[in-house]
Amino acid sequence: MKSTVLTRRGALKCSLAWAGAAVWTHRAPRALGFTNANARPRVAAIGTGSRWCQRATGIDGPHGSAPSFVPFGDYVAVCDVDADRLGLAVDVVQEWTGKAPDAYGDYRRVIDRNDVDVVQISTPDHWHAKIAIEAMLAGKDVYCEKPMTLTIDEGRLMCEVCRKTGRVVQIGTQQRSDESFLTALAIIRDGRIGTIKKAxxxxxxxxxxxxxxxxxxxxxxxxxxxxxxxxxxxxxxxxxxxxxxxxxxxxxxxxxxxxxxxxxxxxxxxxxxxxxxxxxxxxxxxxxxxxxxxxxxxxxxxxxxxxxxxxxxxxxxxxxxxxxxxxxxxxxxxxxxxNGILFEGTEGRLFVNRGKVAGAAVDDLANRPLPDGALRAVYKGKEPTDHFRNFFDAVVDRSEPISDVxxxxxxxxxxxxxxxxxxxxxxxxxxxxxxxxxxxxxxxxxxxxxxxxxxxxxx
Incomplete structure (x- = not known):
């Protein structure tokens, strides 16, 4: 594997600064939108287990991020080290798009492709950082399932490479795009429970x-x-x-x-x-x-x-x-x-999870609504939206997604x-x-x- 990586790095001049300049030039023509077939990002999935799509594991279940990618990009390749899951992934994509994607057992085949714009990583955790870093260096934007890393040093390297290459990377912490959590954040930002002392x-x-x-x-x-x-x-x-x-x-x-x-x-x-x-x-x-x-x-x-x-x-x-x-x-x-988060402030408490937001400050919203634009302010100045839409919008306008590295x-x-x-x-x-x-x-x-x-x- 090392020789292959070094060969690819040689093609990239082994320089993060060079990589950043090169990929901006490469990506710009396709950052145009989601409806024009010639402009839609071309996506490759690395890891096709249940976090990608349960149907690719033989389970007829609702979980997985892949269906949410379909409105915004076109799958051109899938990759998995399990041949059975890989075959199911090909079938699923063909059912969605009418065309079978290329299939690989080695993720490096995906990284080496010049026509892949977005790499979607749904592997086990210990592979996340390595694949994401190599994808960024090869000029791809990245959507990576959580947790982003296996170690702290991997996270530091992820941040360094992301800064120097200018890639758009969204982490799959979809709670950052969930209305309940955004409402809780907006309540806290507006000082409704005072200064947080403990979470x-x-x-x-x-x-x-x-x-x-x-x-x-x-x-x-x-x-x-x-x-x-x-x-x-x-x-x-x-x-x-x-x-x-x-x-x-x-x-x-x-x-x-x-x-x-x-x-x-x-x-x-x-x-x-x-x-x-x-x-x-x-x-x-x-x-x-x-x-x-x-x-x-x-x-x-x-x-x-x-x-x-x-x-x-x-x-x-x-x-x-x-x-x-x-x-x-x-x-x-x-x-x-x-299961959830309890915030304790100097002027009250607030609890939030995927099903509810509770506390006196929440009850008080009926009489004292949040200011206009409060959720937008929490959401980095953008209109809150689906987590995947947020990523692809960032791919288009080259802004920082809501769940940044x-x-x-x-x-x-x-x-x-x-x-x-x-x-x-x-x-x-x-x-x-x-x-x-x-x-x-x-x-x-x-x-x-x-x-x-x-x-x-x-x-």
């Missing part, structure tokens, strides 16, 4: 698994490529009445519960609620200074921050973690309670720090300016991870 993010606990045997990977799955930059590991699978895959495994969907590929609930749902809390608290350009794991439960034993049993899920199942900012503002992440990196850093503190079982101190853990080399070692040989990210 509590209830994100639900993580699952456990039985012992999962190591078995041969199915013939339709390129297990080595699925692992990619993650450590080499045997394929584990146990059929049973569990989740959308009806199994326990290290792979499809269930990868979320292994620290090798994800951060568990802390980054799965944390990427949603901690993101909103950070936005509301106006901490999108900084981070906490103290992270305390007040209570953490893991399903397997740990030593020096690493699980010692590789036969079962290993991410935290229960947790109460407090992050404190330099000004004393607190953000709690917990597994219990009503920079603020999401800061929010997700809190989630990653919570995971590090949980794994080590101790309080850690963080410098938001240096983006380093203070006086704890062992904890700092978790801020990045060395990729497996052959899967390095070259920039």
């Amino acid at each position: 509590t993010c209830a994100i639900g606990g993580g699952p456990t698994s039985p012992v999962i045997p190591q078995v041969a990977a199915p013939k339709n799955l390129d297990w080595n490529q699925w692992l990619g930059p993650a450590p080499d590991a045997g394929y584990r699978y146990l059929a049973g009445d569990n989740g959308e895959t009806q199994s326990w495994s290290r792979c499809h969907y269930e990868f979320r519960w292994w620290y090798e590929y994800s951060g568990g609930k802390l980054t799965d749902w944390g990427a949603h609620h901690v993101d909103i809390a950070t936005w509301a608290m106006e901490k999108g350009a900084t981070g906490p200074t103290l992270i305390e794991p007040l209570a953490v439960k893991h399903p397997v034993p740990f030593s020096a921050g690493f699980p010692t049993d590789d036969t079962q899920y290993n991410t935290a199942t229960e947790f109460l973690i407090k992050a404190t900012f330099a000004d004393g503002m607190e953000l709690e992440i917990r597994h219990d309670g009503d 920079h603020s999401h990196h800061r929010a997700l850093t809190t989630c990653h720090l919570a995971g590090i503190a949980a794994r080590l079982g101790r309080t850690i101190r963080w410098s938001p300016t240096a983006e380093k853990i203070v006086d704890d080399p062992q904890a700092q070692s978790f801020v990045s991870r060395a990729p497996r040989n052959g899967f390095e990210t070259e920039v």
Whole structure:
């Protein structure tokens, strides 16, 4: 893989500055709108699991972002390391458009195409940053499912490459485009609950698994490529009445519960609620200074921050973690309670989740509505719209989308720090300016991870 990446980098002059100038020239003629067939962005999907479209996994379900892409862009390619899912993805796109997209098992074939304008990333978390960075360097705009990264250092690199290439990158934290959360933000911005003192993010606990045997990977799955930059590991699978895959495994969907590929609930749902809390608290350009794991439960034993049993899920199942900012503002992440975010201010409280916004300040809207344009002001000066429309509008006008890499990196850093503190079982101190853990080399070692040989990210 390394030689291929370097060859591509050579074509790009190995320079981020050059890449930025080149892709602006390349992209401009197609940033014209969504109705003209000659101007619609050409989209390639990398990762075609259930977050892309449940139908491509054999489930007749409603979930997935792909159908929301169809009004704005044309799928010209799909890519997956699972040949069965890849075949279903081809069928789904052909049904939508009347034309079969090109199909690949290797994402580099997509990155190398000059006619792809937008790369949509729906892979497991440990692949997100590498593919997104290489796509940006190759002149593509990116829609990447959350969480954006597996580590803090990946987030820093994502921000650097995005700045230097000028690419439009939207993260799939769709709550930023949800009316309930925008209303909550507008209420807070208008001072209706005073100054925020604390936000509590209830994100639900993580699952456990039985012992999962190591078995041969199915013939339709390129297990080595699925692992990619993650450590080499045997394929584990146990059929049973569990989740959308009806199994326990290290792979499809269930990868979320292994620290090798994800951060568990802390980054799965944390990427949603901690993101909103950070936005509301106006901490999108900084981070906490103290992270305390007040209570953490893991399903397997740990030593020096690493699980010692590789036969079962290993991410935290229960947790109460407090992050404190330099000004004393607190953000709690917990597994219990009503899923959502509770904001506590000097003049009241407000609760919001995907189903409701509640509190005295909400009740007061009947008598004292929000000012005109309050939601628009929260939504970066744009008219609030569908999360996918917001992305494609940004592709057209080259503006920053609502879920940008920079603020999401800061929010997700809190989630990653919570995971590090949980794994080590101790309080850690963080410098938001240096983006380093203070006086704890062992904890700092978790801020990045060395990729497996052959899967390095070259920039």
